[in-house]
Amino acid sequence: MQTGSLVCVGTGMTLGSHISPLSRSYIEQADVVFVLVADGITEKWIEQMNADVRSLQPYYLEGKSRMLTYREMVAAMLAEVKAGKKVVGAFYGHPGVFAWVPHNAIKQARELGFTAHMEPGISAEDCLYADLGIDPGTYGCQHYEASQFMFYKRNIDTAAYLILWQVGVAGDRSLAKFSTSAAYRQILVELLRQYYPAEHQIILYEAVTLPIQQTRIEHMPLSALPEAIMDLKTTLVIPPAVSMQLNDALLERLEKLSAGLQ
Numbered sequence: 001m002q003t004g005s006l007v008c009v010g011t012g013m014t015l016g017s018h019i020s021p022l023s024r025s026y027i028e029q030a031d032v033v034f035v036l037v038a039d040g041i042t043e044k045w046i047e048q049m050n051a052d053v054r055s056l057q058p059y060y061l062e063g064k065s066r067m068l069t070y071r072e073m074v075a076a077m078l079a080e081v082k083a084g085k086k087v088v089g090a091f092y093g094h095p096g097v098f099a100w101v102p103h104n105a106i107k108q109a110r111e112l113g114f115t116a117h118m119e120p121g122i123s124a125e126d127c128l129y130a131d132l133g134i135d136p137g138t139y140g141c142q143h144y145e146a147s148q149f150m151f152y153k154r155n156i157d158t159a160a161y162l163i164l165w166q167v168g169v170a171g172d173r174s175l176a177k178f179s180t181s182a183a184y185r186q187i188l189v190e191l192l193r194q195y196y197p198a199e200h201q202i203i204l205y206e207a208v209t210l211p212i213q214q215t216r217i218e219h220m221p222l223s224a225l226p227e228a229i230m231d232l233k234t235t236l237v238i239p240p241a242v243s244m245q246l247n248d249a250l251l252e253r254l255e256k257l258s259a260g261l262q
């Protein structure tokens with residue numbers, strides 16, 4: 001095994017309060033820390049934990065494909081791993097949730113023979129369950145990236161929650177936009193209208209990243225989505241529209257099994 005190593009840690013969503021002691025310790029012990037967090041204040045907070053903290057934020061440019069950005073971020077981290085350093089990638093939320101860079105950096109580092117692993121963090125999903133009082137086990141919960149949900153034919157269960165991530169850039173095929181217009185969300189609404197009535201109540205959710213902020217929990221009918229205010233951090237939550245239906249045939253089989261008839 002070679003001397004360089006990589007650990008991708010999550011810093012959680014809210015400045016100061018969500019990071020695990022283990023993730024913090026990895027940041028403090030690293031030779032170099034690459035950081036991708038929600039804002040400059042959070043970045044400054046991480047800078048206090050290690051003498052060599054480098055922001056990955058400048059790789060993002062409007063008009064530049066995010067896939068190129070992501071590959072450059074992975075390359076920057078791997079260059080230091082190959083130089084024999086203890087490298088940490090500190091990503092907001094959970095580094096493995098809707099996050100291409102940490103998964104791929106770890107995969108590539110391992111393929112090159114370096115030790116690499118991930119430490120979980122508190123994601124937007126975790127905050128969403130807490131702030132909206134949703135238990136994903138009550139009705140089930142489906143998560144999709146909004147554009148992927150539009151580009152591919154999917155089967156969804158309207159008796160469960162549907163959660164669409166990155167709805168602020170829904171429908172962007174270039175991967176180069178920082179936002180998409182109402183016209184793109186109108187197409188998303190038309191797709192969703194195959195499953196839900198226009199007046200079905202949806203929720204736009206934004207967890208706080210700084211303790212001084214207010215959580216955004218905005219209820220509106222599905223038809224209002226195109227004109228709603230969007231941000232890169234907005235997550236769309238669509239509650240169930242129908243009741244769960246019993247699977248009578250399967251229940252009958254289970255009944256027979258319990259009665260010793262099968």
Ligand SMILES: C[S@@+](CC[C@H](N)C(=O)[O-])C[C@H]1O[C@@H](n2cnc3c(N)ncnc32)[C@H](O)[C@@H]1O
Nearest residue numbers: 093094097098123124165166206207233234235
């Ligand atoms: C690239 S993903 C990163 C998610 C992150 N790894 C996590 O664990 O939450 C970005 C998407 O996460 C969601 N997101 C990020 N910040 C959020 C916030 N403060 N509140 C709600 N959702 C958020 C949005 O759907 C956003 O488009």
